[in-house]
C-alpha cells in the first residue's frame with residue numbers, strides 16, 4: 001500500500017476504509033464478513049478506518065472495536081460526531097457544543113474499547129455553535145490525550161480557516177469523485193494553502209461509479225440510495241449511461257470500473273486520502289487493485305472526456321440535506 005502523509009504529521013496507507021455501510025444506510029450487511037473486511041484492509045496496509053458515532057447509533061463503533069481489539073496499533077480510527085439520531089434511525093439534528101462532544105467522545109472511547117481516537121471530527125458544521133468553540137473543545141481533548149488529530153467534515157473554506165486559526169486541523173472530509181467535483185473550486189485550494197489533507201468520501205458515488213450498479217437493483221427499506229437524487233428516475237438512467245463510457249475505458253485498461261474511479265481520486269494529489277466504502281472482501285479487492293496500475297496524463301484526459309466535470313444528473317443529497325452542508329453554501 002502506498003503511504004501518504006497526513007498534513008505532514010503522520011504516514012498512513014493512502015486508501016482508507018469507510019465502515020458506514022457495515023452498520024447503516026445501505027441495507028443489511030453481514031457482521032462476520034464486515035470484520036473480515038476490516039482485517040483484510042489492515043493486513044494490506046490500510047490504516048484509516050472511518051466511522052461516525054451515529055452510524056447504526058453506536059453499532060458501527062462496536063463492530064470496529066471488536067475488529068481492532070488485538071491490533072489497535074495498525075488502525076487509525078477516524079470518528080465523526082454530532083449527528084443526532086432517534087431510536088427509529090431518523091436524523092433529528094446536530095449538536096457540537098463542547099459539553100455534548102465531550103460526552104459523545106466518552107461513549108465513543110468505551111464502545112471502541114480504546115484510550116484515544118486518531119481523528120475526531122464534527123460530522124456537520126453546527127449553525128448554532130461557533131466553530132471556534134467546537135474545535136477549542138476538541139483541542140482540550142487532544143491536550144488530555146483522548147484525541148490525536150482534529151478534523152472537519154463538509155466544511156466550507158471560511159469555516160476551515162476559522163477552525164485552523166483556533167487549533168491545527170489535520171484533515172477535512174468531503175465527497176469527491178468523478179461525479180462530485182465542487183471541492184476543486186475553493187476548498188481543495190484552501191486545504192493546500194493551509195497544509196491540511198483531504199479525506200475524500202463517496203469515491204464510488206456510493207456504488208453508482210462501480211460499474212456494477214443497475215437500474216433494476218431493489219433497495220432495502222431505509223437504504224439512503226432509495227431517496228438520493230442521483231439514484232432515482234431519469235437521473236439514474238443518465239448517470240448509468242455515463243458509467244457505461246467509463247466501463248469501456250476500464251475494459252481497455254484491463255481494470256474494474258471501481259478500481260478506476262478510486263484511482264482517479266488518488267491521482268488528484270498525494271494530499272488526498274480516498275475512503276473506500278467496501279463491506280465485503282471481494283469489494284475491497286478493487287481497492288487493492290488500484291495500487292497495481294498508473295493513470296497517464298492521457299488516461300486522465302480520456303476519463304474526464306467520458307465523465308465531464310458537471311455531467312452528473314442530480315445533487316449528491318436531497319435538498320434538505322444539501323442545506324446542511326457548509327461546504328455547499330453559496331453555490
Ligand SMILES: NC(=O)c1ccc[n+]([C@@H]2O[C@H](COP(=O)([O-])OP(=O)(O)OC[C@H]3O[C@@H](n4cnc5c(N)ncnc54)[C@H](OP(=O)(O)O)[C@@H]3O)[C@@H](O)[C@H]2O)c1
Pocket residue numbers: 017018019020021026050051052080123153154173174200201202203204205206207208210211212258275276277278279282283284286287
Ligand atoms: N462526511 C460525510 O458526510 C460522509 C458521508 C458518507 C460517507 N462518509 C464516509 O465515507 C465512507 C465511504 O463512503 P461511501 O460508502 O458512501 O462511499 P463509496 O465508496 O462511494 O460507496 C460504497 C458502496 O459502493 C459499493 N461498492 C463498494 N465497493 C465496490 C466494488 N468493489 N464493486 C462494486 N460496488 C462496490 C457498495 O455498495 P453495495 O455493497 O450496496 O453494493 C458500498 O456500500 C463511509 O463508509 C463513511 O465512513 C462520510
